[in-house]
Amino acid sequence: MENTTKEKILDAALVSFAENGYKGTNLRDLAAGMGLSKSALYKHYQSKEDIRGAVIDRMEAYYAAHFGSPENTPPAPETCEGLLAMTMRMLDFTLHDEKVILTRRLLLTEQFHDERTRRLATLHFLTGTKDIYEKIFAEMMRKGILKNGDPGMLAFAYTAPITALVHLCDREPEKEPEIVEQLEAFIRHFIGTYRANEGSNEKP
């Protein structure tokens, strides 16, 4: 995107809202942190609430652009090992991209403040990820890679523990190495449980 002052303010606001909370964010420090005076903020936004709204707008737009549309669903892996690799690749991004980390933190800590944040939190932490893997699992079942079953239930059973460990990593980043091991162990366990039997490669 453009690197306008208006956009830079949102960047700084995301950081501050995530780290200090909305109430704990001080407009003077926020502006000073980017070499501006507090009054300058009011040339671009009408109020502190207005800034919060714009931050949420951008989060919504970002999510819609990257995960919201069906064509953004990654192609289903051809093997269970491919599923492991793909998930670990997505996790590597999710666990280290600063903007994504801050977004999660903001959604977690401010989810009870307004309706839009609440909805976004559910999307990020539950339904969004689940829907993506539901499509993938449905495809993998069709291809005979996974046992047949309810792909939605499977996706939920897969993504919820992963999301829990992502949250743990946000909370205790110093334990990342062990957590990543746990993530991989869980995925292997999952694959071991739901992988299709070798003898049933026929398709109807």
Add this chain to the structure above:
Amino acid sequence: MENTTKEKILDAALVSFAENGYKGTNLRDLAAGMGLSKSALYKHYQSKEDIRGAVIDRMEAYYAAHFGSPENTPPAPETCEGLLAMTMRMLDFTLHDEKVILTRRLLLTEQFHDERTRRLATLHFLTGTKDIYEKIFAEMMRKGILKNGDPGMLAFAYTAPITALVHLCDREPEKEPEIVEQLEAFIRHFIGTYRANEGSNEKP
């Protein structure tokens, strides 16, 4: 516990911290809400920070008393249907006890503020529940009710999705009926996946 003023202050503080956040909590309103003046608070606690500390103290003590000790682990059910019943009973409490709900909310929204809250959050949302079910599952495996396997991994795969739905219920309480259905459906799916085969009732 005793119903002293000192204790009542903690009750009110838990509510306010959970609903408005620590920063968003106003000592005047907090005191007025219980028919006191703000100065009275300072007869019992030295500062706002001190009140937060006492609230966390009490949460730690409560958790330790109710879930922390091994003898508090509920007895392992004799059947898979018993597991479902037991879990739904615990969930019924967890989803409706006001103090527990507020505690979760406080831990969620304030988990990045201090180390103790962080640790308590991990305990509440991840390791604590997992450890309880790990023991239960180990026992159920020994009794031949569940397939043999890693009880820790199983407990994680069981509790993480349940916790995710509990969080969803906190966030969107109006959807409780559907969420409880989802909870039950997940548990049934879990049982269907890990229940021991009928033919292998022998014990070593």
Add this chain to the structure above:
DNA sequence: TATTATAGTGACCAAACGGTCACTTGTCAA
């Protein structure tokens, strides 16, 4: 009864905060 400790009050303080406003600077078009 006199004393002392505890719980509570209301006025007060200094700091911090969101927000406003008159003013300056720089840029581009007429």
Add this chain to the structure above:
DNA sequence: TTGACAAGTGACCGTTTGGTCACTATAATA
């Protein structure tokens, strides 16, 4: 050159906030 406009500044304002203090009331103790 001038005029208009957008971007930015610093002083200022009213309000809110955590915290303090002198004072009162009550009840138990000596």
